[in-house]
Amino acid sequence: MKLDILAIAAHPDDVELGCAGTLLVHLTKGDKVGILDLTQGELGTRGTPEIRLAEAQEAAHTLGVHVRQNVRLPDGFFQNSKPHQLEVIPYIRAYRPEIVLINATEDRHPDHGRAAALINDACFLSGLRQIKTVDSQKQPQEPWRPKFVYHFIQDRYLKPDFIVDITPHWHQKEQAIRAFRSQFFDPTSQEPNSYISSPDFLEFVRARAQEMGHAIGVRYGEGFTTKRAIGISSLWNIN
Numbered sequence: 511m512k513l514d515i516l517a518i519a520a521h522p523d524d525v526e527l528g529c530a531g532t533l534l535v536h537l538t539k540g541d542k543v544g545i546l547d548l549t550q551g552e553l554g555t556r557g558t559p560e561i562r563l564a565e566a567q568e569a570a571h572t573l574g575v576h577v578r579q580n581v582r583l584p585d586g587f588f589q590n591s592k593p594h595q596l597e598v599i600p601y602i603r604a605y606r607p608e609i610v611l612i613n614a615t616e617d618r619h620p621d622h623g624r625a626a627a628l629i630n631d632a633c634f635l636s637g638l639r640q641i642k643t644v645d646s647q648k649q650p651q652e653p654w655r656p657k658f659v660y661h662f663i664q665d666r667y668l669k670p671d672f673i674v675d676i677t678p679h680w681h682q683k684e685q686a687i688r689a690f691r692s693q694f695f696d697p698t699s700q701e702p703n704s705y706i707s708s709p710d711f712l713e714f715v716r717a718r719a720q721e722m723g724h725a726i727g728v729r730y731g732e733g734f735t736t737k738r739a740i741g742i743s744s745l746w747n748i749n
Contacts, residue, residue, distance in 0.1 A: 516607035521624035528662035531676025557692030569689035670733030
């Protein structure tokens with residue numbers, strides 16, 4: 511299946527927190543959208559890989575994305591290295607996305623910045639024909655390089671290069687986030703507290719979306735950074 515947009519991130523729930531609203535914007539326009547998680551989040555304080563996989567699939571169903579897969583790289587220990595690049599490239603070539611949305615370039619969690627570098631390099635290398643990969647049926651793959659790679663903003667504030675209005679989709683985004691019950695606030699949970707399990711964290715997520723939205727005159731927004739200049743065809747296209 512060829513996708514228009516593929517969101518790739520280090521952990522299950524990164525995409526929901528960082529860019530689910532933007533995915534919903536494009537899903538309502540009829541674009542084909544997918545999610546690729548690099549790890550199972552097995553080093554997380556709460557939950558298990560099995561629980562998080564089930565939660566990820568529930569979140570994917572809530573969003574209505576066309577596909578969600580997991581590369582199963584080692585949580586906390588993946589590297590921007592040839593072996594791990596070669597594990598990511600086949601997915602890029604299989605789905606041939608025009609746009610890839612990825613982790614923040616720097617963030618509180620070191621996996622996020624490292625994932626950003628890994629995915630960004632894999633997107634470039636995926637376009638080199640001398641790098642040979644095969645698909646799930648062991649058939650040779652054609653090279654493919656996405657046209658655009660954008661970084662969503664996560665825990666640490668980064669000045670956005672652009673902001674997407676997600677106001678109509680906020681509640682659905684929030685529902686997808688809450689699919690990860692093992693990770694976020696649950697007064698009945700017997701698991702240890704974590705940085706993101708406090709009720710304050712979900713309030714922060716909402717406040718960040720309101721902050722981004724306020725910057726462009728709407729209620730909720732998601733911010734992105736990019737390493738390339740953004741071209742426009744007319745000044746009338748800027749909101």
